[in-house]
Amino acid sequence: MTATVFRRVRVLRGYRFELVKLVSQWRIRLLGLVCWTAPGLFVAAVSRQSTLPVDTLFGRWMHATGWAGPLVMLGFAGTWALPLMISVVAGDVFAAEDRLGTWRHLLVAVRSPRRIFVAKSLASLSVILLLVAGLAVSSVAGGILAVGDQPLVGLDGHLLPPADAAARVLLAWVCVLAPVLALAAIGLLGSVALGRSPMGLLLPALVALALQLAQMLPLPVAARLALPGYAFVAWNRLFSSPAGAGPLLIAVVISLVWAVTATGLAYRLFVRRDFTDLSFDGSRRRAAMGLLSLAGLLVVTVGVVAMGTGATGSGIDQDKVQRSVATAFGHLYRLQTAQLHRPDVTEAQLRPTAACSRGGGRLEPRGPGNDWRCVVTWHLPGTEAAGSATYQLDLAPDGRYMADGDGPKEVNGYFLVRTATGDAPNPLWQFDGTVALLPTTPKG
Known part of the structure; x- marks a missing residue:
């Protein structure tokens, strides 16, 4: 009699399976439709109005160039759209299995918690990147079609030729992918640690809200740059001459460090989980330890930024x-x-x-x-x-x-x-x- 050999499912096959599961959900499809259509319609409609959002960065130039609209949309997305979108995708990718009680079936099929984690993480990241691409492409198309490919006035008043404006707009959207990855990793951590609890789903949005409130406070510049969400506002330095790339590079690196750390914490919690406990409803203690680890990371990055840049006080004189x-x-x-x-x-x-x-x-x-x-x-x-x-x-x-x-x-x-x-x-x-x-x- 020949013994049956069970082989673990390859990561690529698991990734395709998880991706299909995500895109088959009605809320993900609705998000995709909104991200790929609503920004373009909004930018086109506002650009044609006599009253412009002058209280928004680049809002006063939406009537003059199609490259202002994507930047207005980027500012709105970093504040509201992206955190909520990340919560829906990354904050629910593991918790959904707890609600449906399907962990046993998935483990029997895949036979590797590590591969399950990698497949789910990559699938959620792919969906998030697709949604971010939709926001960028749609807003650019709406602005160019409604107003045209005209020069853009930078934040120091100089005119950016259309080609230069296009390159900087694209670079600004690419740079915000770093804080997007950080929030997505925090979403994975919340989804793993809190299980079916609604707090896991809301964690990325709550963290983003806390970061926004912190940016409104008169913090020391070292603490401001060390926050993982600073890249959501640091891109504006790309539109001055010379471009102040220092704070933006620091913000991107900080966000990527947060993304790696939060993902590592989520992975460690997931592979150590007892899947035989059918009543598992999240581990508040492990979630608290994860948040304390991120708080410790914040303290370390503040110190590194302060020593590396020599920045003191508010930085405004x-x-x-x-x-x-x-x-x-x-x-x-x-x-x-x-x-x-x-x-x-x-x-x-x-x-x-x-x-x-x-x-x-x-x-x-x-x-x-x-x-x-x-x-x-x-x-x-x-x-x-x-x-x-x-x-x-x-x-x-x-x-x-x-x-x-x-x-x-x-x-x-x-x-x-x-x-x-x-x-x-x-x-x-x-x-x-x-x-x-x-x-x-x-x-x-």
Whole structure:
């Protein structure tokens, strides 16, 4: 009599099986339909409106170029869409087997908890990447079809040619894949450790919400950069010249470290699980240990970032704000000059400078706040008198700010300028900018 030889199912076959299981669910199909259609329709509709989301980064340029829409969508996705989407996919991929009571059947078929973990993780990651691709492709298509392939105004006021804008938009979407992987790994950890508990499903969304709230607080810059969700906002530095890649690279690396650590914790919990316990409803103790491990990782990364960058305090000071505002004003002044068909000038000829203070000079000029006031001064060739314009700044803790023109009216006091072809949006009325949080000179 010949003994029967049982072979374990290969990972690739298990991956295909888990992928089919995921895409056969109605909620995953609905998510796919929404991600591949809704962003394009939204961007196209908003770009045609007379009122634009000027309180959103790049929202004020949606009428001028199709490359602004994907960035507006990226900001919204990083805040709400991506965390919820990850919760639905990664937060439920293991817990679903607990609800249905199918672990015994799956183990008999596959005969390897390790391969089950790898197959489920890869399948959920594939679905998440497909949904992210849908958000990006749909929003780009909607913007280009509705507005066109026009230059994009960067966060320091300079014009990005269409090809350059397209490359940076693509790179921004690629960079946010790092925090997406981190949240997906946290979702896997919650799904493994908490079983049928709804908290496992909600864990990625709750962690993302906590990270967003932390970014709104006046944290030290080292702690801000060490948060795994910072890459959701750090991509904006790609749209300044020169591109501030330092904080973005740090944010991407931190997110990937979190992704590897959380996945490793989930794997360890899964392969040590007792699948003979049919009443298993998650291990709160193991979940707590996993969260404590991630908290320890945060402490370590804060220390590494602080020592490696020399960053202290909020990273926002008077000199940085003045340089950023003066640079953006110089670029946008040239844009307004072209609108009005005046003789072109260069930034070197304008020599723009900014004098900024907080609270009317009563507060120390550093840190975030909505009480910054800047007076920009510039010079025109052939004239001795200097021009000046006033801006009120709302400066966020992550270094992004909105400058609101406060006169004179002919420069920045009105949202339209009168051109030869009719009224056009005034680029100097309001503009967005960003302050580099890391030191601009090497430490020591």
